[in-house]
Amino acid sequence: MPHALQAEFATVLRDPALPLPTSVISHTSRTPQKRFAVYRNNVMVGLIGALESRFPATRRIVGDEFFAAAARVFASTQPPRSPLMMTYGDEFPDFLASFEPAAEIAYLADVAGLEAARTRAYHAADAAPLEPAAFSQIDADRLADLCIVLHPSVEIIRSQFPIVVIWAMNAGDMELGPVADWRGDDALVARPALDVEVRRLPPGAAAFLQSLSADAPLGTAAESAAASDPAFDLAVNLAALFSAGLAISATHRP
Amino acid sequence: MTTKITKTEIGAAALAGALATALTLVSATASAQTMGGDKAGKEKCYGVSLKGENDCAAGAGTSCAGSSKVDYDGSIWKYVPKGTCETIKTPQGTGSLKPVKS
Structure with a gap:
């Protein structure tokens, strides 16, 4: 994929409000929007799932619903930079520290930091x-x-x-x-x-x-x-x- | 002769003493355990990693659940975190999670 197209595709992928990239076409349907929406949703569900499996204690503290919503905000603003999903979420503790809806739980970011460190330790040499x-x-x-x-x-x-x-x-x-x-x-x-x-x-x-x-x-x-x-x-x-x-x-x- | 004000200097004798104590402590714990041969016999096994420690869930990204366009506006943040946080009681108050605020 050419670079410009790739960037546009990635941007639209993160924001449901944006119109479909012009380059996205469908041979069998006149409305690729729906299919793109499915794909976009799968990407988001996958990223949220990666965070859920990396931060189970954090998730338990705030509850599934809150965690999924917070993870969605994180994933839409900080998409992965590596294809290795085990490293995704290194910045999640910092995100939580400044995430206003979670401010009530003062220790949340530190617990998330502990969980992030556990995964890094698991994969360390x-x-x-x-x-x-x-x-x-x-x-x-x-x-x-x-x-x-x-x-x-x-x-x-x-x-x-x-x-x-x-x-x-x-x-x-x-x-x-x-x-x-x-x-x-x-x-x-x-x-x-x-x-x-x-x-x-x-x-x-x-x-x-x-x-x-x-x-x-x-x-x-x-x-x-x-x-x-x-x-x-x-x-x-x-x-x-x-x-x-x-x-x-x-x-x-x- | 001037008196030297040192911060917290630890002399060679103190270091050696601490090491000797440490080694005694460790050997005491080691002999209390059953030989410790168990761990050495383990090996790394791939493909059986626990949830949360593996290289992402293979199934997660392939879900078609709720494939409709998701539109989370500001209303989502009316949620109050709920989960186990209120079950952990702090000395600062039962069920309250605004600790260390003296």
Whole structure:
């Protein structure tokens, strides 16, 4: 398809109010409008369906009807840029954050952000986590200079809402109920092996992991974590790093 | 001699101590689990992915349901979100979802 035609076709596809592209003809019907409408609807239904399967907890929070309507607005303004439907909706959390009808549910965008991260973690590259034994070989005097590479699937979502519990309740992992501890969560999403895991991070861990993923050596990362939260406990964080399989390599800087 | 005011400096001994503690913690958890050989025996299996984790639903885009021209005007936004949000109770009030507003 020539480029201009393609652009026109794509525009009309997203807006039912626009007239049919002149190039769209039918050999067997004098009214291709109806057929085009079917096609247009299928495209929209497909995109909404992709968002529904990527954001099940978000959908459950607002209800099917609201979700479908919100997804329709998103899909008509932000069509996919890639044919890989599993990546569609990376911008959906941001969209929800500024989506006025959802403003009442302050935590919605962050829960959607967690769900988006889960899909990305699922499709992230595989990498074998480092065995804890590897760390016992390291020269203790040079620990501060140790550079730890995190697993490619690792993502951190910081929220001022208890999104891990809210997500778990709406993803069917936990029963719905009162949230006793209404505090912000730093959520960790990772897929060290086959399953995507979601955890709540201990104090300072978000700063610690973000620092490590920005290539800071262990000493610097620990210091910035302690500065960000006095309750930061390095031993607990290292133990979590090993047991959750978050580190894939640890080397000294040359 | 001037007193150096450092932020939160963590010495080499503290780092080594933390690592030793961490390794002890991990080995304690590992031996508490049953050998952990289970996960290592798994392999990636294609074509059986769970809903929401697969490469889009094959059937979704092929539906002809409601093929009429859809005309959502502003009225749709009279919907109030409904779902499970009101089931989650926050300390700030039952059923209300305007939390963290002190």
